[in-house]
Amino acid sequence: MADKLDLRPTKRLGQNFVIDGGTVRRITRVAEISPDDVVIEVGPGLGSLTLALLPEARRVIAVEIDPVLAAQLPLTVADRAPSLADRLTVVQADAMRVRPEELGEAPTALVANLPYNVAVPVVLHLLEVLPSLRKGLVMVQSEVADRMAAGPGSKVYGVPSVKAAWYADVRRAGPVGRTVFWPAPNVDSGLVAMSRRDHPETTATREEVFAVIDAAFAQRRKTLRAALASWAGTAAAAETALRAAGIAPSERGEQLRVEDFARIAENRP
Numbered sequence: 001m002a003d004k005l006d007l008r009p010t011k012r013l014g015q016n017f018v019i020d021g022g023t024v025r026r027i028t029r030v031a032e033i034s035p036d037d038v039v040i041e042v043g044p045g046l047g048s049l050t051l052a053l054l055p056e057a058r059r060v061i062a063v064e065i066d067p068v069l070a071a072q073l074p075l076t077v078a079d080r081a082p083s084l085a086d087r088l089t090v091v092q093a094d095a096m097r098v099r100p101e102e103l104g105e106a107p108t109a110l111v112a113n114l115p116y117n118v119a120v121p122v123v124l125h126l127l128e129v130l131p132s133l134r135k136g137l138v139m140v141q142s143e144v145a146d147r148m149a150a151g152p153g154s155k156v157y158g159v160p161s162v163k164a165a166w167y168a169d170v171r172r173a174g175p176v177g178r179t180v181f182w183p184a185p186n187v188d189s190g191l192v193a194m195s196r197r198d199h200p201e202t203t204a205t206r207e208e209v210f211a212v213i214d215a216a217f218a219q220r221r222k223t224l225r226a227a228l229a230s231w232a233g234t235a236a237a238a239e240t241a242l243r244a245a246g247i248a249p250s251e252r253g254e255q256l257r258v259e260d261f262a263r264i265a266e267n268r269p
C-alpha cells in the first residue's frame with residue numbers, strides 16, 4: 001500500500017507504521033472495545049489498526065493530520081472491509097487542537113499508535129476536551145509509557161504522570177519491540193492503558209493546579225519551597241502556601257500526588 005501511494009514516511013509526523021498483524025490484534029484485544037464504543041483513533045496512517053477496530057466498535061473516528069493519508073483511508077476501508085465502511089469517520093486535523101464539534105459524535109474510547117513526538121500533549125488535550133472518553137489504550141515510546149504511568153517516588157515521575165493522573169488511572173499494559181514497525185524506530189515502545197476517574201475535588205481550576213505542577217517540576221531537584229518561589233512570589237510565600245496545604249516545604253514535587261498539588265493551588269497567596 002505504501003508503494004501504491006509512493007509514500008515516504010515523514011519523521012516529523014512520527015510516521016512509523018505497524019506492519020505486524022499480531023501487534024494490531026493485541027492492541028485491539030487489550031483495549032477491550034465493546035460494540036457500543038465510539039473509538040477515536042489518532043493517526044490511523046495506512047489503516048492497519050483502523051481495520052482491526054472497525055469490527056469491534058460502533059464507530060471509529062480517525063483523526064489524521066496528513067492529508068494524503070486522510071484521503072486514502074476511506075478508500076482502503078472500502079476496499080478491504082466494505083461492509084464496515086459506514087462505521088468510519090475520517091477527520092483531517094491536528095489531534096493536539098481538534099475540537100469536539102469536528103468529530104460528529106462523542107468518543108468513548110481512545111485507541112492509537114501515537115505519533116511519538118506529540119504523544120503526551122495529544123493524550124492530555126483529548127482527555128480535557130472529550131469528557132465522554134472513558135478509557136484509552138495507546139502505544140507510545142517505552143520511556144514515555146513509563147513516565148505516564150509512574151507514581152510518586154519513582155525516578156521517572158514527573159509532569160506527564162501527574163497531569164495524566166488528574167484525568168485517569170494510568171498503567172503500563174506491556175512492551176512492544178521496534179521490529180513491528182516500518183520504518184523501524186530506534187526506540188522500543190510500550191502500551192499504556194487509561195481509565196477515566198473524577199479529578200480530585202478542589203476549589204482550584206485545572207489551570208491553577210497544572211501551573212503548580214509545572215513550577216514544581218521545572219526545578220525538580222529543588223525543595224518545593226525553592227521551586228515554587230516564583231509561582232508564589234517569594235520563597236517565604238511558597239512556604240506559607242505549602243504549610244497551609246499540609247505539605248512540608250522541604251519535600252520535592254516527585255513525592256506528591258495530584259491531590260497534593262490541588263491543595264497547594266488552593267492556597268496560592
Ligand SMILES: C[S@@+](CC[C@H](N)C(=O)[O-])C[C@H]1O[C@@H](n2cnc3c(N)ncnc32)[C@H](O)[C@@H]1O
Nearest residue numbers: 013016017018043044045064065094095113115
Ligand atoms: C506512529 S504512526 C501510526 C500509524 C498507524 N496507526 C499504525 O499503527 O500503523 C502516527 C500517525 O499519526 C499521524 N500524525 C502525526 N501527528 C499528528 C497529529 N498532530 N494529529 C493527528 N495525526 C498525526 C501521522 O501522520 C501517522 O499517520
